[in-house]
Amino acid sequence: MEELFQYVANGFMIGGIYALIALGIVLVYKSTSVFNFAIGQMMAFGAFLFWTLSVQVKLPLLICLLLALAGGVVIGLLIERFTLRPLIGQPLLSAVLITLALSYFLNGLSVAIWGANQYKLPEFLPGKPVSIGGVIFSHDLLWSFFLAMALFILLFFFYQRTRVGLSMRATAESHQIAQARGINVRAVFSMSWALCGLLAAASGMLLAYRFGVSQFLPLVGLKAFPAVLFGGLDSIAGAVVGGLTVGILENLAGGLVASWLMEITPYIILLLILIFRPHGLLGTKRIERI
Amino acid sequence: MAINRPCGTFDRSYDQDIAIIRTRLQWILLVVGLVFLFSLPLFLGGKWLDLANFIGISLIAVHGLNILTGYCGLISIGQAAFMAVGAYTSAILTTKLGLPFWAALPCAALTAGVVGLFFGLPSLRVKGFYLAMATLAAQFIIPALIANPLEPITGGIRSLRVPAPEIGGFICRTSQSMFYIIIPMAVIMTFFAKNLARTGVGRAFIAIRDNDLAAEVQGVNVFAYKLLAFFICSAYAGVAGSLWAHWIRAINPEHFTLMDSIWYMGMVIVGGMGSTAGAVFGTVFLRTLDYFTTAYSTSLASVFPVVANLQSALAPLIYGLVIMVFIIFEPRGLAHRWQMFKASYRLRPFPY
Numbered sequence: 001m002e003e004l005f006q007y008v009a010n011g012f013m014i015g016g017i018y019a020l021i022a023l024g025i026v027l028v029y030k031s032t033s034v035f036n037f038a039i040g041q042m043m044a045f046g047a048f049l050f051w052t053l054s055v056q057v058k059l060p061l062l063i064c065l066l067l068a069l070a071g072g073v074v075i076g077l078l079i080e081r082f083t084l085r086p087l088i089g090q091p092l093l094s095a096v097l098i099t100l101a102l103s104y105f106l107n108g109l110s111v112a113i114w115g116a117n118q119y120k121l122p123e124f125l126p127g128k129p130v131s132i133g134g135v136i137f138s139h140d141l142l143w144s145f146f147l148a149m150a151l152f153i154l155l156f157f158f159y160q161r162t163r164v165g166l167s168m169r170a171t172a173e174s175h176q177i178a179q180a181r182g183i184n185v186r187a188v189f190s191m192s193w194a195l196c197g198l199l200a201a202a203s204g205m206l207l208a209y210r211f212g213v214s215q216f217l218p219l220v221g222l223k224a225f226p227a228v229l230f231g232g233l234d235s236i237a238g239a240v241v242g243g244l245t246v247g248i249l250e251n252l253a254g255g256l257v258a259s260w261l262m263e264i265t266p267y268i269i270l271l272l273i274l275i276f277r278p279h280g281l282l283g284t285k286r287i288e289r290i
Numbered sequence: 291m292a293i294n295r296p297c298g299t300f301d302r303s304y305d306q307d308i309a310i311i312r313t314r315l316q317w318i319l320l321v322v323g324l325v326f327l328f329s330l331p332l333f334l335g336g337k338w339l340d341l342a343n344f345i346g347i348s349l350i351a352v353h354g355l356n357i358l359t360g361y362c363g364l365i366s367i368g369q370a371a372f373m374a375v376g377a378y379t380s381a382i383l384t385t386k387l388g389l390p391f392w393a394a395l396p397c398a399a400l401t402a403g404v405v406g407l408f409f410g411l412p413s414l415r416v417k418g419f420y421l422a423m424a425t426l427a428a429q430f431i432i433p434a435l436i437a438n439p440l441e442p443i444t445g446g447i448r449s450l451r452v453p454a455p456e457i458g459g460f461i462c463r464t465s466q467s468m469f470y471i472i473i474p475m476a477v478i479m480t481f482f483a484k485n486l487a488r489t490g491v492g493r494a495f496i497a498i499r500d501n502d503l504a505a506e507v508q509g510v511n512v513f514a515y516k517l518l519a520f521f522i523c524s525a526y527a528g529v530a531g532s533l534w535a536h537w538i539r540a541i542n543p544e545h546f547t548l549m550d551s552i553w554y555m556g557m558v559i560v561g562g563m564g565s566t567a568g569a570v571f572g573t574v575f576l577r578t579l580d581y582f583t584t585a586y587s588t589s590l591a592s593v594f595p596v597v598a599n600l601q602s603a604l605a606p607l608i609y610g611l612v613i614m615v616f617i618i619f620e621p622r623g624l625a626h627r628w629q630m631f632k633a634s635y636r637l638r639p640f641p642y
Binding site for chain 2: 083093102229264268275
């Protein structure tokens with residue numbers, strides 16, 4: 001029984017990181033209707049950058065943290081400017097494919113800079129593992145869980161209460177109408193990609209804190225795709241629910257059934273979701289007309 | 291496209307109208323080209339022959355993907371996984387059951403096709419990049435199944451030895467002999483892909499790609515045709531996988547990664563979606579590029595010693611850049627450039 005609780009607890013907390021990545025994907029999808037396949041590589045970039053700044057340059061940890069987040073934002077903006085903006089008005093297929101190509105390119109770039117080694121990040125999260133009733137909560141996972149929750153609430157308020165958030169929601173509804181109302185759609189696109197870069201860098205560092213940073217990190221990031229589809233592609237709450245559910249289910253399947261199942265449980269969930277409820281748990285169901 | 295016809299060539303019968311090869315010059319070029327292709331082993335060295343074999347195998351997988359993505363408009367990033375199904379089916383049939391290669395090959399195509407059908411099921415309700423997600427799932431689930439629950443018959447992550455194909459008592463061990471299995475297969479599959487696009491099935495695929503709702507109203511059974519596209523795509527991958535297994539002769543789930551699937555997708559894009567000639571251009575171009583970057587990355591890395599890991603980073607860098615440039619500047623691919631060149635050549639000296 002205790003084991004079961006442990007698996008659920010682990011799932012909850014790793015699910016927090018998936019939720020963060022999923023938030024990044026949903027943000028970009030909501031306003032630009034582009035699905036960002038390159039988010040795994042963006043995460044790795046943030047983590048590698050943090051490693052370089054803290055271990056090689058030896059800056060204070062807080063400054064490294066902020067610089068790595070800023071780096072994530074810059075990468076998001078660069079990607080938007082140089083690959084997505086020329087494709088405005090082109091079929092969506094091209095935009096999806098270009099993020100795939102981009103992930104390959106970024107992979108090459110990070111291999112060129114950081115090589116194929118695995119690095120361990122310095123301890124930047126204070127605290128140590130907590131044990132509640134025999135169930136151990138490791139502090140890094142707790143941190144990521146609460147960070148995900150905090151960011152979720154922040155983003156929720158950002159979308160509902162601020163003017164920029166409102167313009168982003170309007171753009172998500174319809175690019176043309178938003179433009180006609182005087183909203184700078186291009187600025188909204190850049191803004192969403194910058195936010196996506198920020199979230200990617202944050203989740204990348206959290207993941208790397210747990211597993212170390214290497215060229216395998218993007219593969220973990222891919223598991224956020226099932227989370228996004230589970231929750232619904234255009235739903236912020238759905239990203240959080242999806243991330244947590246995928247995290248818990250994969251830990252349960254890995255712990256109780258067979259360890260190799262852990263790696264593919266998210267993808268099995270993905271297939272089932274696509275067959276039975278393609279718009280996800282909380283997503284908007286779109287009706288098509290000719 | 292009438293504009294692409296040589297001057298003075300007219301159709302006097304229906305047979306002439308549907309012919310792929312119209313003029314005597316085209317026939318001569320075809321025969322000379324085929325003779326040249328099949329005499330390649332006479333003057334190509336080992337490395338180049340291996341490249342040719344690799345191009346042939348990739349070409350089959352890319353033709354399948356082109357039918358699915360280029361003609362039917364469904365994205366797949368799981369082609370390498372379906373190749374794995376074909377490779378393992380063929381390997382197990384020949385080693386465990388002792389079937390000859392020529393019998394294992396169609397079985398591999400069939401098995402891969404059926405597995406592809408299963409992963410095509412979500413196309414009942416979703417399309418576009420949602421479907422890409424289903425194939426992404428295939429890309430992770432299939433190698434994991436091969437490595438773990440199917441370990442007793444596949445050997446798991448240890449490599450599975452595959453015998454050399456034997457045809458009529460002749461065992462094909464060398465690159466030369468494999469060339470005469472792979473390249474004829476590639477030519478046959480190209481011919482089949484070219485003709486498929488011109489049949490009713492191919493037209494139904496194109497109708498679905500252009501507007502699936504309109505296609506349904508026109509009486510095209512959209513779901514059945516989407517599944518058929520998945521079946522054909524995966525069956526092509528199965529053939530490619532089977533050939534790959536018997537050429538490399540030791541297969542491993544690690545050989546069939548997401549990156550390989552993205553490579554195949556890239557070949558379709560660079561060549562030009564929805565064009566059989568494009569699939570050939572894209573495959574030859576990217577495989578040759580890959581060959582040269584791998585061959586010269588060591589010397590390039592010594593020129594720029596500042597970037598220590600350039601050697602292993604060069605291939606993904608160049609490859610990612612090439613696809614991005616093609617998507618942004620020439621989304622219709624090399625095939626479109628070739629058409630434009632032909633048109634301008636025929637119309638010379640007039641601009642149009």
